[in-house]
Amino acid sequence: MRILPLVILCACGATSAPPPPVAPRPLPRPEALLRAVDPPSGPGAGAAYPVVAARVFALGDSQLRWLFGKRTFAQSPFADRYEGIEVAIRPAALDDGGDLLLATFLAEHRNQYPRASLVYMGDAADLSCQWEYDRFYRTMAAAAELPLLMVTSNHDGFFAGNFTQRADAQGNLRYSDLPVDWYRACSEPGSRDDHILTRARAAARIAEALPPALPWATAYVPGDPDDPSGYVNTHLSYVRPLGGGDPGAPPAWGVFLDTVDYRDFDLTSALGAGTTGSISAAQLRDLDHALFEVEGLSGGAQAVFVAFGHHTLAQLDPAAQERLRHFFDVHAEILGYVSAHTHFSDERLHRLPSGRSFPELVVGSTTDFGGPGVPESARLVELRVDPSGGGRGLASSRLELDVDKLCGDLPPLDPRDPFGYTSYRLERDDTGDVPTSTWGMFWAWLGDGDLAHYRVAQTAGALLVENRLVRDLAYLYRASPLALDDGAIAELDALVHRAPMPGTGWGTANVAEMLAHLGDYDLWWDPVLKPYIPLLVQTIVTFGSERMLFEGLRAGRTATAENRRYFTCHAARAAAAEAQRPAPKDHVYIR
Amino acid sequence: MSRPAFLALALVIALGACGGSTAGRAPIVTPPTGPRPPVRLQITVLSASIDGKKPDGTAWDDEASPSPPAQTGGLLAGYLAAHPELEGTSHLIGEPVDVPGVLAAARKSSAPDPMVYLEIAGKTFRTTLAPGQFQPVWRFPLIASLSPDTTDVVRITVVDWDGPGQVDIIGEKVLPAKDLFARPVLEIGRFGNVAGLVLEIAETPAVPTKKRVAVAARDGWVQSGILVAAGQEVSIRAAGEVCTKGADRTRCSGPEGQPRTAETNLPGFEARGHGALVGGIGDTRFFVGRDVRFVAASSGPLLLGINDSDVSNNNGDLEVEVEVR
DSSP: OTHHHHHHHHHTTOOOOOOOOOOOOOOOOOOOOEEEEOOTTOSOGGGGOSEEEEEEEEEOOOOBOOOSSOOOGGGSHHHHHGGGOOOSSOOHHHHHHHHHHHHHHHHHHHHHOTTSEEEEOSOOBSSOBHHHHHHHHHHHHHTTOOSOEEOOOSTTTSBTTTBSSTTTGGGGGGGSOTTHHHHHHTOOTTOOOOOBOOHHHHHHHHHHTSOOOOGGGEEEEOOOTTOTTGGGGOEEEEEEEOOOOOTTOOOEEEEEOOTBOOTTSOGGGSSOTTTOBBOOHHHHHHHHHHHHHHHHHSTTSOOEEEEEOSSOGGGBOHHHHHHHHHHHHHOTTEEEEEEOSSSSOEEEEEEOTTSOEEEEEEOOOSSSOSBTTBOOEEEEEEEEEOTTTOOEEEEEEEEEEOHHHHHTTOOOOOTTOTTSTTTTHHHHHHSOOOOOSHHHHHHHHHHOTTOHHHHHHHHHHHHHHHHHHHHHHHHHHHTSSSOOOHHHHHHHHHHHTOOOOTTOGGGOSOHHHHHHTOOTTTTOSOGGGTTTHHHHHHHSOOTGGGHHHHHHHHTTTTSSHHHHHHHHHHHHHHHHHHHOOOSOTTOOOOO | OOHHHHHHHHHHHHHHHTTOOOTTOOOOOOOOOSOOOOEEEEEEEEEEEEOSSOTTSOOTTOTTSOOOOOOOSHHHHHHHHHOGGGTTOGGGTTSOSSSOOHHHHHHHOSSOOEEEEEEETTEEEEOOOOTTOSSOEEEEEEEEEEOTTOOOEEEEEEEEEEETTEEEEEEEEEEEGGGGGTOSEEEEOOBTTEEEEEEEEEEOOOOOEEEEEEEETTSSSEEEEEEEOBTOEEEEEEEEEEESSTTOGGGEEOTTOOSSOOTTOOTTOTTSOTTOEEEEETTEEEEOTTEEEEEOSSOEEEEEEESOSOOTTOEEEEEEEEEEO
């Protein structure tokens, strides 16, 4: 009977084949640092549909900040407290580690959601300096995220996200030194060269990094890169395919809106590009044409779309809102609108003119907390369809950074620490406010036509805050696991323990003599500040004066996993502390 | 069991396990059964001959005799149900889009104003109107797919148009659909007051056509350059923007039209958005908007236009893609 198996094998022509190769064991997936959280209103109407046409990993508002230029009114204590939106000043640990937080999200994309198309929702920069974009694109390149789908935004082309000229804010910025303040804020220490990120320069960088496409897919007018107020002549909107869908799913495309397109809106009549976005009728015509072409490509399979834009629908000017609602209404193939800007993950449902419901998903920030206990976040968006019933819709989840898991056993700085994350608030809140009411402005105008004393006070406050931030950052690096040499240790210690030097600043005996010794760059301030500020800068420390030290140290942040964790964790902890806002507006500390 | 017998048995088992079969067990090939596959036919309603008087001896269109009641069911209802894209325009049936005046001519004549309804392969079609003619020649092509072995019937109804929704039936004929395959020219003898009717039948291959057309808001009806036969599937998509009051941007819209109507809307589209994209084939009109798909109800050149009879102050244009298969 033992012959039977042999006979069967021979009859089948089988040979004694070598054992199959052992499949390589997949590498263990790194532990996830992002928690997928269902929105309070549920994952969305599309969650019930079985087929995913595309997956999108959306993130944005990294607000990478150039620290080494000159502090101006835009980073003043008043600007930080104005309307309770504290984004003009951030903790030093957060400004320093914003790129590390962004890199953490990109690593999560690569490790946990590799099939999803990455979409960057804008505000990569903060002050709108070219240095900030350089840092952003370096981070993206290091994470192999180029080419990149990215929308235009207010911080990428408008100084501090809002202004470009004195005519802005209904002319109230005539009291400022715009646009020269912008050049100062973006300057390289010692040089007055132009490093501002104009809207045209930002759009050019975004356009250059886009995936290639047929001409009709992109509506791009480059504008004048050197004109700080040339934003009206620049616009960039486009459509591109999205990936990560299931086999056999219909094609899915993204519609990338330009929400800082002011061709049909007078931005100078608004409080700034941060308060009011816009979309021109011409842009929607271009996109209408692009959708027309996409649908012609689909070969009978009905493509599905999702729109991306930086500003939320509610933050567009009223006419643009109406235009966009109509656009969404007549394009039922667009399943929803993904926006950002508020730094707060949110889900909204709009009613279109036809009565149809239309979802908007707001993406949080990779840098800022959305509020107390609401960590940095991205969002996973799925375009889902039901081939049998014809249903189509979006499903999404918030992806929140698990700060405790990121930090492990690394403790946060003590809130009472004089170099703690938000210690700068001492100096900030010691600086008085600027009148903004009509009555207040009137009295101020009666007393001082150019409000120069407010400009002096706020710039002085900004510099005192910077002095604190420099020492905070020195303190953070001094306690870090970086392998510091003796020279660095001495420099950091000197910064931490620094006291005003006698014989300098306002206390100096011979002001004229001191000014005579200052260089061109040292004296490059708003003219009304000239009698005071150059001397103040001789007294306090600035990031600009310590650039070589900090840039040298920054290179070591990613040298080891421990270093990376230390700086990323403190950035995240600083954001958490920043989100706690115990100091009410107008509060003044008495020290 | 002896060893050779056992080996033979094992071999048989092994072959069975391998899915082998023994010679002589070749599968039996059965000839296909059932009707032959459908053939795409172009059926042209060529001409007819109609008696000079009604059966009661009166003229077909005697202005002294009362008009028949408006037809709310039957032929027209079936026709409109088969072609929902014609909604709102049925009162203009018979009036060509590009050559108006046919209905007015039909009202004046005492001779019949015949047209033919054909119900074939589950679809209802209608020829154009031949005003005041006893020997109408339509040359109206339509496309239908039928199996030569079909057991369906073709219903042919010749009517005299008396006004919107009002017809007299001149003659009605039902014939087996497979008769269409018998000869290239089918002459149908007398039925009712129709002395004879001629159909031409020919196999025709499907040649899909796809074309881009620009429709300028100032141009009125625009010839697309595409000839459509009734029964063909038509797909139209559009994009762009047109404005109907100079530089006034509140009077601009995409192909879907403005969220308002106007007195200058085109006939048949009074209730549609002003400035919307509309279309016409032969004597049928239909709303296009951003996109529309339908089986053509009529034959003729496809025309496209903006829903505005006063185009003098219009600007902008629409990009339109037409696909006919």
